Amino acid sequence: MSDTASVLAVTVPESKRSVVRRQAEHLPGDDRFALVDKHLKRVHFAQDQLIETLHVAQDVFGSLSDEVLLHVARALRLPPSMVYGVATFYHLFSFEPPGDHSCTVCTGTACFVKGADDIVSGVAKAHGVRAGETTGDGRLTLKTARCLGSCGLAPVVVIDGEVLGHQSPQVAVDRLDAILSADAPQAAGLGSVVVGGGA
Numbered sequence: 001m002s003d004t005a006s007v008l009a010v011t012v013p014e015s016k017r018s019v020v021r022r023q024a025e026h027l028p029g030d031d032r033f034a035l036v037d038k039h040l041k042r043v044h045f046a047q048d049q050l051i052e053t054l055h056v057a058q059d060v061f062g063s064l065s066d067e068v069l070l071h072v073a074r075a076l077r078l079p080p081s082m083v084y085g086v087a088t089f090y091h092l093f094s095f096e097p098p099g100d101h102s103c104t105v106c107t108g109t110a111c112f113v114k115g116a117d118d119i120v121s122g123v124a125k126a127h128g129v130r131a132g133e134t135t136g137d138g139r140l141t142l143k144t145a146r147c148l149g150s151c152g153l154a155p156v157v158v159i160d161g162e163v164l165g166h167q168s169p170q171v172a173v174d175r176l177d178a179i180l181s182a183d184a185p186q187a188a189g190l191g192s193v194v195v196g197g198g199a
């Protein structure tokens with residue numbers, strides 16, 4: 001039995017297993033794991049840093065998928081069941097998958113003094129979504145995070161797993177526009193056929 005399968009069997013209620021399995025899939029080269037690893041190194045992989053590490057992972061990924069929980073468990077050499085148990089005990093953690101695309105703006109001190117708040121407001125205004133929420137069409141989740149460990153690149157924005165340094169509101173909005181526009185023809189096609197355009 002694989003690690004994922006064993007965790008699902010031991011720790012996850014049957015009703016949630018299909019959701020967790022979907023979340024366990026991710027694209028290769030996702031450098032969000034590197035950000036979590038950077039934090040882990042900073043705390044010397046101390047097991048008593050589990051909750052703090054889960055916070056960092058959630059900040060980076062937007063939610064805690066099974067794959068992320070396993071990654072943390074392995075890194076801290078803790079039983080996956082314990083990590084899942086801690087994550088589910090605290091209501092601060094979310095397991096719901098984010099929107100199709102994600103934009104996480106670091107609002108840690110270094111990024112804050114370099115205008116992170118303006119980036120948050122710029123993206124929020126451009127896409128009609130508040131920090132911590134997903135757009136009504138489920139296409140974009142906007143989140144804020146505490147220090148992502150890349151202060152030298154401040155202000156930092158993570159878009160779809162890609163860590164982008166020295167951002168500005170306009171650069172971040174343009175980047176998101178380009179990404180969302182790339183999906184637009186398909187979305188428009190589906191909308192005209194499946195959604196039917198409403199009234």
Ligand code: FES
Pocket residue numbers: 106107108109110111112146147148149150151152154155156
């Ligand atoms: S404060 Fe943003 S990366 Fe450190």
